Amino acid sequence: xxxxxxxxxxxxxxxxxxxxxxxxxxxxxxxxxxxxxxxxxxxxxxxxxxxxxxxxxxxxxxxxxxxxxxxxxxxxxxxxxxxxxxxxxxxxxxxxxxxxxxxxxxxxxxxxxxxxxxxxxxxxxxxxxxxxxxxxxxxxxxxxxxxxxxxxxxxxxxxxxxxxxxxxxxxxxxxxxxxxxxxxxxxxxxxxxxxxxxxxxxxxxxxxxxxxxxxxxxxxxxxxxxxxxxxxxxxxxxxxxxxxxxxxxxxxxxxxxxxxxxxxxxxxxxxxxxxxxxxxxxxxxxxxxxxx
Amino acid sequence: xxxxxxxxxxxxxxxxxxxxxxxxxxxxxxxxxxxxxxxxxxxxxxxxxxxxxxxxxxxxxxxxxxxxxxxxxxxxxxxxxxxxxxxxxxxxxxxxxxxxxxxxxxxxxxxxxxxxxxxxxxxxxxxxxxxxxxxxxxxxxxxxxxxxxxxxxxxxxxxxxxxx
Ligand code: FES
Ligand code: FES
Numbered sequence: 001x002x003x004x005x006x007x008x009x010x011x012x013x014x015x016x017x018x019x020x021x022x023x024x025x026x027x028x029x030x031x032x033x034x035x036x037x038x039x040x041x042x043x044x045x046x047x048x049x050x051x052x053x054x055x056x057x058x059x060x061x062x063x064x065x066x067x068x069x070x071x072x073x074x075x076x077x078x079x080x081x082x083x084x085x086x087x088x089x090x091x092x093x094x095x096x097x098x099x100x101x102x103x104x105x106x107x108x109x110x111x112x113x114x115x116x117x118x119x120x121x122x123x124x125x126x127x128x129x130x131x132x133x134x135x136x137x138x139x140x141x142x143x144x145x146x147x148x149x150x151x152x153x154x155x156x157x158x159x160x161x162x163x164x165x166x167x168x169x170x171x172x173x174x175x176x177x178x179x180x181x182x183x184x185x186x187x188x189x190x191x192x193x194x195x196x197x198x199x200x201x202x203x204x205x206x207x208x209x210x211x212x213x214x215x216x217x218x219x220x221x222x223x224x225x226x227x228x229x230x231x232x233x234x235x236x237x238x239x240x241x242x243x244x245x246x247x248x249x250x251x252x253x254x255x256x257x258x259x260x261x262x263x264x265x266x267x268x269x270x271x272x273x274x275x276x277x278x279x280x281x282x283x284x285x286x287x288x289x290x291x292x
Numbered sequence: 293x294x295x296x297x298x299x300x301x302x303x304x305x306x307x308x309x310x311x312x313x314x315x316x317x318x319x320x321x322x323x324x325x326x327x328x329x330x331x332x333x334x335x336x337x338x339x340x341x342x343x344x345x346x347x348x349x350x351x352x353x354x355x356x357x358x359x360x361x362x363x364x365x366x367x368x369x370x371x372x373x374x375x376x377x378x379x380x381x382x383x384x385x386x387x388x389x390x391x392x393x394x395x396x397x398x399x400x401x402x403x404x405x406x407x408x409x410x411x412x413x414x415x416x417x418x419x420x421x422x423x424x425x426x427x428x429x430x431x432x433x434x435x436x437x438x439x440x441x442x443x444x445x446x447x448x449x450x451x452x453x454x455x456x
Pocket of ligand 1: 338339
């Protein structure tokens with residue numbers, strides 16, 4: 001039977017209070033949202049915080065998914081299910097819906113939160129790669145201050161982020177919607193972490209790919225961005241050969257290691273193939289949108 | 293820590309350690325052993341209960357998190373005299389073999405049909421994708437939930453009638 005190590009339990013009733021508790025209790029305190037990343041780690045004693053600060057009562061403040069003036073805002077306590085069921089996401093950010101259908105299972109998606117998934121810093125989490133593709137940023141609150149961090153500057157290493165010990169992630173933002181986007185994941189069985197996943201978001205102009213971003217999950221010690229592959233797409237007319245070359249490039253940029261989910265070479269091959277497929281799907285979606 | 297939680301509609305007060313997981317609280321402190329404890333790793337769904345009406349995995353939930361909330365276990369779905377449509381469906385369609393996954397399947401299936409009373413087969417499959425059946429009886433589990441879709445009537449007669 002897996003039992004977490006003993007800890008003290010605090011419950012915050014506002015963001016302000018949560019941040020104040022973090023400040024007072026220091027680096028041995030850990031925020032608990034949906035708990036579907038943290039509790040399994042505590043059960044395995046891979047995490048043993050001295051104090052757990054439960055923030056689930058902040059739903060009123062932090063559970064939302066909405067678009068204001070073209071900016072997508074997802075509150076830290078929005079559940080995976082809220083993202084999956086959001087109409088604005090289905091219409092304007094389809095890669096997030098693609099990703100959510102593949103994250104864990106419906107029961108876990110009822111509890112697991114967007115903020116938790118992003119702040120946890122697990123390189124095998126899908127949402128960070130999806131937000132990297134979207135050019136997202138996170139809003140972070142500390143005692144008496146607030147700042148914004150681009151998501152591709154958030155991850156320093158496995159389970160390591162640039163959040164300070166007294167800071168709390170409160171929102172994930174996407175400044176503008178892409179013209180087309182797609183997320184593709186390969187997993188060994190339903191609900192597993194990715195063997196590899198790829199998120200692509202792009203903007204088209206005059207029949208060419210104006211700009212593209214590619215997020216990669218499960219193929220490095222953090223969430224990766226395939227900058228070289230992105231560069232190879234800029235200003236090019238879409239087509240199979242272009243996607244294939246971008247896939248090659250992204251595979252070179254990935255840093256997979258061999259584990260139970262496959263050999264490094266297999267995962268590199270997945271990157272190659274998934275980048276090409278995700279590009280094709282994203283361009284198709286952009287063209288469909290454009291034709292409307 | 294002292295908590296007050298509504299379990300199957302009845303208020304319960306208890307003194308619990310913060311690290312106590314809900315599945316153990318329900319089974320050992322309350323004696324409600326219908327909720328099963330399986331993988332202990334949020335994979336199998338045998339431990340599924342409703343938290344404020346939504347199905348969740350109780351092996352991955354701190355009991356203290358339910359303070360002031362409502363928990364419904366498989367025991368709470370039964371009126372005490374007659375089976376619910378989903379329970380009856382499992383009976384009619386042989387939806388269980390060893391029965392280990394069954395409480396979780398029924399809790400998940402019941403909450404799912406509340407939200408989506410006329411699902412497609414693909415939607416049913418997706419809905420139970422967080423519940424594993426180690427006897428692999430998925431076809432009959434899907435038929436059982438389908439049965440409940442087709443027999444939503446609360447009246448006992450109609451269901452008994454359909455058995456003949
Ligand atoms: S015991 Fe909770 S999911 Fe298996
Ligand atoms: S009936 Fe045996 S586990 Fe499902």
